[in-house]
Every structure is written in structure tokens, then in C-alpha cells.
Amino acid sequence: MESRILRPTLALYTACFLLFLYGPMIVLAILSFQSIDGGPQFPIRDWSIYWYEHLLGLAETSRVSQLPVGESLIRSIVLAFMTTVVSTVLGVMSAEAFRTKFKGSGPAFYLIILGMMVPGVLVGLGMALLSNTLDLGRAWWGTSFVLHVVYTYPFAFLVMLAIFNRFDRTVEEASLSLGVSPAQTFRRVTFPIIFPGVLSAMLFSFTLSYDEFARTLFTAGRDLTLPLAIYGTFSVEIYPNLFAFGVLTTLFSFTLLVIYGLLMKRFTSKASRYKGQEDA
Amino acid sequence: MSALSTDTHFATPHSPAELREKKDRRRAISLLTPGLLWMFFFMVLPMAMVIYVSFWTQTTFSVNSTLTTASWKHFLSSATYLSAIWTTLRIWLIVLISTVVVGYPVALFIGLFVRNKTLQTALLVACVIPFWTSFLIRVIAWRPMLGTEGAINVILMKLGIISEPLTFLLFSEFSVLVGMTQIYCVFMVGPITFMLGRIDISVIEAARDLGASFGTIFRRIILPLSLPGVIVGAIFVSVMVLGEFATAASLSGRKVNLLGNIIVSQVGSLKWAFAAVAGVVLTIIITAVIALALRLVDLRKEM
Numbered sequence: 001m002e003s004r005i006l007r008p009t010l011a012l013y014t015a016c017f018l019l020f021l022y023g024p025m026i027v028l029a030i031l032s033f034q035s036i037d038g039g040p041q042f043p044i045r046d047w048s049i050y051w052y053e054h055l056l057g058l059a060e061t062s063r064v065s066q067l068p069v070g071e072s073l074i075r076s077i078v079l080a081f082m083t084t085v086v087s088t089v090l091g092v093m094s095a096e097a098f099r100t101k102f103k104g105s106g107p108a109f110y111l112i113i114l115g116m117m118v119p120g121v122l123v124g125l126g127m128a129l130l131s132n133t134l135d136l137g138r139a140w141w142g143t144s145f146v147l148h149v150v151y152t153y154p155f156a157f158l159v160m161l162a163i164f165n166r167f168d169r170t171v172e173e174a175s176l177s178l179g180v181s182p183a184q185t186f187r188r189v190t191f192p193i194i195f196p197g198v199l200s201a202m203l204f205s206f207t208l209s210y211d212e213f214a215r216t217l218f219t220a221g222r223d224l225t226l227p228l229a230i231y232g233t234f235s236v237e238i239y240p241n242l243f244a245f246g247v248l249t250t251l252f253s254f255t256l257l258v259i260y261g262l263l264m265k266r267f268t269s270k271a272s273r274y275k276g277q278e279d280a
Numbered sequence: 281m282s283a284l285s286t287d288t289h290f291a292t293p294h295s296p297a298e299l300r301e302k303k304d305r306r307r308a309i310s311l312l313t314p315g316l317l318w319m320f321f322f323m324v325l326p327m328a329m330v331i332y333v334s335f336w337t338q339t340t341f342s343v344n345s346t347l348t349t350a351s352w353k354h355f356l357s358s359a360t361y362l363s364a365i366w367t368t369l370r371i372w373l374i375v376l377i378s379t380v381v382v383g384y385p386v387a388l389f390i391g392l393f394v395r396n397k398t399l400q401t402a403l404l405v406a407c408v409i410p411f412w413t414s415f416l417i418r419v420i421a422w423r424p425m426l427g428t429e430g431a432i433n434v435i436l437m438k439l440g441i442i443s444e445p446l447t448f449l450l451f452s453e454f455s456v457l458v459g460m461t462q463i464y465c466v467f468m469v470g471p472i473t474f475m476l477g478r479i480d481i482s483v484i485e486a487a488r489d490l491g492a493s494f495g496t497i498f499r500r501i502i503l504p505l506s507l508p509g510v511i512v513g514a515i516f517v518s519v520m521v522l523g524e525f526a527t528a529a530s531l532s533g534r535k536v537n538l539l540g541n542i543i544v545s546q547v548g549s550l551k552w553a554f555a556a557v558a559g560v561v562l563t564i565i566i567t568a569v570i571a572l573a574l575r576l577v578d579l580r581k582e583m
Contacts, residue, residue, distance in 0.1 A: 006393075006494065007389075007393050010385055010388060010389035010393055011389060011393075013385050013386065013389070014385075014386050014389045014390070014403070017382065017385075017386045017465075018406055018407070020382075020462060021407065021410050021462060021465070021466075022410065023425060023431075024418065024421035024422050024424075024425045024462070025410065025413060025417075025418070025421050027421065027424050027425050027430075027431045028417070028420075028421040028424060031424050039429075040423065040424055041424055041427050041429035041430055042424075042429055042430065042431065042434045043429075043434075090314060090315045090318065091315075093311045093312070093314065093315060094311065094312050094315040096311055097307075097308040097309070097311035097312040098308075098312075099308075100304045100305060100307070100308040102305045102308050102309065108312060108316060111316060111319050111320075111324075112315060112316075112319060114319070114323065115319055115323055117515075117519050117566075117570065118323060118327070118523075119519065119520075119522065119523020119540070119562065119566065120523060121523050121525060121540045121543055121544065121559075121562075122327065122330065122523065122543075122559050122562060122563060123322075123323055123326050123327065125326075125330055125543055125547065125555055125556065125559050126325075126326025126327050126328075126329045126330045126559070127322070127326045128547070129326070129329045129330060129333050129552060129556065130325060130326050130329045132552070133329070146318070146321075146322040147322060149318060149322070150318070150319065150322050150323045153315065153318070153319075157315070207412065211414050211415055213415060213416060213526065214523065214525070214526070217544070218547055227414065227415075227416055230414070230416045230417070230420075231416060231526065234416075234420070234526075234529065234530045238420065238423065242417075242420060243424070245417075246413070246414065246417035246420070246421065249413070249414050249417065250412070250413040250414070250417070253412045253413060253414075254412065257412060
């Protein structure tokens, strides 16, 4: 009886919630098609792709200066890639270590988790102070990079821990006791089981680093990464080219997500095919 | 001498099992060492540095390592800084409450009322997708939404509900609260949905068969079992909101100054020692909040 009223009410509420989540991005996407003489608000004077051309440097330069996305985009992607490799390797190693019980595992666990808890502005400040004191230069590929790993490594670690928790160790032991070399065992037994986790850890690391901003602000030095370039435009007046950028960068992230989905699907279907052969 | 030999005697493993255990432990530690070293050098050390520099001497454009408490005295006697602490705490508390209030019913619907696994996953993914767009873009997206010529004002004027645009919507504390609630709500919905999804439906059915109303079922079964999720979500939201500065910087029109904003502006004017003091104060607040939350739930057990 009550559930008959409650269920539709909650369903309606959830719909409103999704509108609340998506509303601003939808408005932003609409306004990115503003015409050349329109501002970053309603009304839309005329539909055009002028601001996309402006963003990509295809339009003649106008009163609005171009967003500095070119080089900063490359820096952000390289940085995200470096972060992904290191934090995934560290995450897999640490999670593997946690499969054995050892003294001090509690504090070690919390030390790693702290990396995702500590606010970026704090570690960023600390790193800037440290590099000042040690007289080291600040650069996105150095001081920013190590902080990005501090942030993404705990995520990779947690994902891998969840995978290893469900991982029956005896399968590995069986392979080893049947005389298969440890390297072969890793390649043929361990890796296929942990691969979905590795892929998820990589996705997390890449997107978190690509978008990371607070940890980069004080540590990047002179060359800007993409989020810093965007942040720089906040203090001055904003124009619809920022909205066009928002749409494009969102599409980029979704492409990554789709690639991840496809890889995952391909892998899981392959795994189930093996299973089918075993049954036969 | 003799004590030493007995010691080594005890330490020598006897059985193969003991030998293997020792080998495993050594392997675990060597696997863990690189990660822990990384965390020590690039997280613990910088944080220690923040504490250390907060006691340095600040001159107009530089700091030197003569120890003093002058920066602390300056900070604690300044109305601007003290009000930043108060603003940070107030915004944190309001956002925390609003994310629970806004997020809980959604989690309740997805975790408990949607039985279809595919639909459940689809709804969760729909909640997580905005997280995949750039954080700064999500913040800036509230400007065309809330501005005087923004979507909300345009719609309300078209509908004839208001005749003048509402000006309190943007560049106010309100816009900061709305923006933060939207951005951080997902971190509340996720953990609560997870906990609610683990509830055995037969328990609720049994209660209903025994004549309990939904109110009673919610109060006696659903709420207590979902509480760890609320607390995990609260930890996520708290940590992120307390360390915030970008949302306040871009949506408040400089009306809201959080501790994070103080740090950024002090670094901008090379007042490293003052920034460090603000950093230590922020660390103390966050540590207190997490410690409180961890007393209520064991994070490692819930994962």
C-alpha cells in the first residue's frame, strides 16, 4: 500500500535528481553553440559553431583571445599517462603484498589510503615548500607528477585489493605445484584473473590525473597543464569558447570510457569462451 | 653471549611451514616498500614541511627558517582568517547535510526499490557519468545556469513566476552550496546504495509480514543497516569539501573565503608561512572529522 505511493514518488525524485546532475552540463552544451556576437548566457542569438572554430584556432582572432589548450593538452595527456603506469604498477604490487598477513599491515593500509584523503591544496603546498627549501625546480613532469601518483595510487590499490579478495589463491598454487614456472603462472593464470582490475585501475588513474587541478596548482611551475589553463580563464570574463571546450573534453573522456568498455567486454567474452571449452 | 645464542635459536624456523611463512612475509614487505616509500617522500614529508614552515619567519616577500610563532599569532588574531575557519566549517556542514538529504532518497530508490539488476546498474552509471567530465567545467557550468540571464531566471520569467531576475542565485554563498551539493552528491549516493543493496530483502519481507509499517521498517532495519554507507560517504564529502577552493573562487564572486582560498591567495602573494599556518589549521580540522567518522565505522571492514 505504502510502497505503491512510495515507489513512484522516489522514482520521480530520482528523475529530478538526474536533471539536477545533468542540467548545468546541458545548458552549457546548448550555449556552446552561441553565435559570434552572443555572450555566455541566454538568449541564443543565432546557432553557430563559431566558438568551436575559435577554440581550435580556425576562426580569425577576435576580441576574445584563444584558450591556451594546445600544448597544455599534450602535457596533461603525457602526465596522465605517466601517472597511470606508475600508480597501476604500485597498486598491483601493494595489493599483492596485502594477500599475505603481516605485522603492520593496518598502518600501511591507512598510509596508502591517506593519499586519496589528503586535500590536494595541502600536499600541493607542502610539495611547493619542500622544493623551495631543497632548491629544486617545480615542473609538471616532476613535482606535479609525484603528487598525482600519491592521489591515484590508492585508487588503483583499492581496485586491485577488491580483485585479489575474490581471487582463489589455490588456482595459482595448483599451477605452481604442477611445475609451471612462476613467470608462466603469472602470464597464464594470475594475469587473466586480475586483468579487469588492472584495466579499471588504469582508467581511474588516467581520468583522475587528467582532471587533477588542486595538486598541480602550486607544483607545475611555469608550464601549464590543461586544468590550470582553464582555471586561468576563471578570473577574467568567460566566453562561450570555454563551453565549447567543456563539450569537447567531455566527449574525450567518454571516448576513453567507451574504449574501456569495449576492452572489458572483449576480455570477459574471451574468458567465458575459455570456460565454455572447459565444460565441453 | 648466551642470551644471544638462545635468541637465534628461537628465531631459526623449524618446520617448512614456518620457513614459507617467513619467505612470504619478506616477499610482501619487499612488494610494499616502493609504494610506502613513495607515500613517505611525496606525502608525509611535504605535510611535515607544511607544519615546519608554519613556524618560520615571514618577511614581506620571503620566508627564512628562523623559528617563531609570529605567523600563528598573526593568523589567530586576524578577523579575516578566523572568519575563514568559521565559513569553512559552516559550508562543510551545510553541504554534508544537503548531500545526505538530496542523495539518500536516490540511493534508497536505486538500492532497494529497483529489483532489476540491469536498471540498477544503468541508474548508478547515470549518476557517475557527470563525474567523468572535468571538475572545473562542472563548476563553471553553474554560471550560465544561475546567472541573471541564466537558464533558471529565463525559465522563471517565461513562466511569469518572477518579473525581475533573481540576483542572489549567482556570486553568493547560495551558488557555492548548490554547486558543491551537485558535484559531491555522487560520493554520498554511491556508498549508501552499496550498503542498501546488501540488505537481505527477506528481512524486510519478514518485517512486513509481521505487520510493520514502512516507517518502522525504515527506522528499525533500513536506516541502521545503511548507516555505514552514510558515514563512508560523509568521509568522502567532508574531505573534498574541506579542501575546496575552486568552487568558491569561481561561483562566489569572492564573497566566500574558505581556508583553501586563503592558502591559494597567500601563496599567490608569496606569504608561504601564513599559507602554511592555514594549511595546518585545515589539517587539524580534517583529521578531527575523519577521526570522528572512523570511530563510528571501521573503513577496512566495510570495503
